[in-house]
Amino acid sequence: MTTIDEALELCVLAGALLLGSNAEIDRTESTIAKMAKAVGMKEAEVFATPTGFVVTLEDQNGNSKTQVRRITNTGNNLSVLDEVNGVSRSLAQGKVSATEARALLRAVSDKKPSHRGWIALNVGIASGSITYLLGGGLSDLGIVCLISMTAYLISAGLERVGRYRILSIATGAVWITAWVLISSQFIEGLSIETDIVGALMFYVPGITITNGIRDITSGNLISGAARLLDALLVALTLAFGVGLVLSLGTKVAIF
Amino acid sequence: MDYLIQLLLAGTTAIGFGQLYGVPRRLTFWVAVPSALGWLVIIVAKAIGASELVAFFASSTVIGISGELMARRFHAPASLFIIPGIFVLVPGANAYQAMLCFIQRDYEGGVIEAVITMLLATAIAMGLIVANAIIYLRRR
Numbered sequence: 001m002t003t004i005d006e007a008l009e010l011c012v013l014a015g016a017l018l019l020g021s022n023a024e025i026d027r028t029e030s031t032i033a034k035m036a037k038a039v040g041m042k043e044a045e046v047f048a049t050p051t052g053f054v055v056t057l058e059d060q061n062g063n064s065k066t067q068v069r070r071i072t073n074t075g076n077n078l079s080v081l082d083e084v085n086g087v088s089r090s091l092a093q094g095k096v097s098a099t100e101a102r103a104l105l106r107a108v109s110d111k112k113p114s115h116r117g118w119i120a121l122n123v124g125i126a127s128g129s130i131t132y133l134l135g136g137g138l139s140d141l142g143i144v145c146l147i148s149m150t151a152y153l154i155s156a157g158l159e160r161v162g163r164y165r166i167l168s169i170a171t172g173a174v175w176i177t178a179w180v181l182i183s184s185q186f187i188e189g190l191s192i193e194t195d196i197v198g199a200l201m202f203y204v205p206g207i208t209i210t211n212g213i214r215d216i217t218s219g220n221l222i223s224g225a226a227r228l229l230d231a232l233l234v235a236l237t238l239a240f241g242v243g244l245v246l247s248l249g250t251k252v253a254i255f
Numbered sequence: 256m257d258y259l260i261q262l263l264l265a266g267t268t269a270i271g272f273g274q275l276y277g278v279p280r281r282l283t284f285w286v287a288v289p290s291a292l293g294w295l296v297i298i299v300a301k302a303i304g305a306s307e308l309v310a311f312f313a314s315s316t317v318i319g320i321s322g323e324l325m326a327r328r329f330h331a332p333a334s335l336f337i338i339p340g341i342f343v344l345v346p347g348a349n350a351y352q353a354m355l356c357f358i359q360r361d362y363e364g365g366v367i368e369a370v371i372t373m374l375l376a377t378a379i380a381m382g383l384i385v386a387n388a389i390i391y392l393r394r395r
Contacts, residue, residue, distance in 0.1 A: 027332065078273075078276045078278050078279075079279040085332050118274070122273075123275055125270070125271040126272045129264035129268040133261060133264055133265060133268065134347070134348060196351060197348050197350075201342060201347060204342070204345050204347070206272065206341060206342060207276065207338055210334065210338050210341060213384070214383075239350070246358060
């Protein structure tokens with residue numbers, strides 16, 4: 001029989017992993033409730049927002065416990081979602097015990113993310129591909145591939161030094177726009193607009209926007225509104241960075 | 256032939272962004288499917304001359320439904336397929352035009368482009384919501 005303390009630890013661990021990788025509120029709350037029921041708790045009440053959550057569990061004897069957990073560091077790791085989902089499913093099916101589930105969740109949080117060079121390569125491929133889809137040619141594809149790879153490495157480096165997320169996005173936008181303008185001077189037939197849009201595409205906060213919409217439609221209005229506002233801030237930052245370089249470029253009249 | 260290349264690149268877009276977002280290894284290549292299907296809808300919509308709004312709505316509905324179905328098939332959260340897939344629809348060009356208009360003090364044009372961007376974003380969001388509702392209805 002699982003004690004309420006062990007159940008609470010398990011639930012908080014799962015919730016922190018999910019919210020720490022930007023999961024939907026609905027998924028977080030239902031996963032925690034499902035896990036609590038699976039280890040024999042009578043009641044489970046969860047209130048989650050993107051920056052923290054509260055769990056209250058009640059066991060069969062009527063004892064209850066509450067824990068608050070603040071989420072400060074959010075990443076975008078979809079594989080965490082997948083693995084926590086798998087653990088909670090096998091727990092509900094009775095394939096693993098509560099202790100084993102806790103060990104599995106610990107292993108998920110200890111896992112290292114992919115190598116940054118590998119991600120940069122993929123960002124380059126994706127940005128190049130989308131530039132072609134937006135109407136660019138093969139030279140656009142190649143240039144954007146190179147520029148967005150370097151921009152990703154710079155942003156990732158800035159984000160690692162300190163948590164300057166917005167600053168790193170602005171820097172990336174400036175870097176990308178400047179290099180697109182410079183290379184358009186040397187390579188014939190580049191489309192400046194398509195290249196900038198394509199190279200910036202990897203800064204678009206896809207998870208935040210998609211999950212913000214999902215949160216609002218599932219009734220988690222506060223979380224959804226906060227996420228969409230965050231996405232809007234990122235979009236405005238990108239526009240600011242691009243606009244800054246474009247107006248400087250035309251003022252200096254080199255371009 | 257060009258259409259085939261476009262579908263392929265729609266797939267590599269999703270695979271690349273999937274890796275950026277840490278899609279697990281067993282699904283690396285599968286995330287390409289919803290993206291390619293969504294782009295197929297865009298190609299068809301362009302060919303029959305449908306408006307951008309309709310094309311984006313239909314495409315995001317297809318991405319949503321195929322993502323949810325694949326999620327069922329692979330026992331994984333649907334976000335793993337939908338998030339990398341939706342990138343081909345981001346109305347970046349309109350947002351760029353809006354920004355450009357504002358810089359050049361063409362505020363009227365800027366507002367028009369910004370509203371178009373928001374309408375397209377709404378069409379994408381509605382598509383995902385409709386897809387979610389269809390899947391939910393089928394499940395019950």
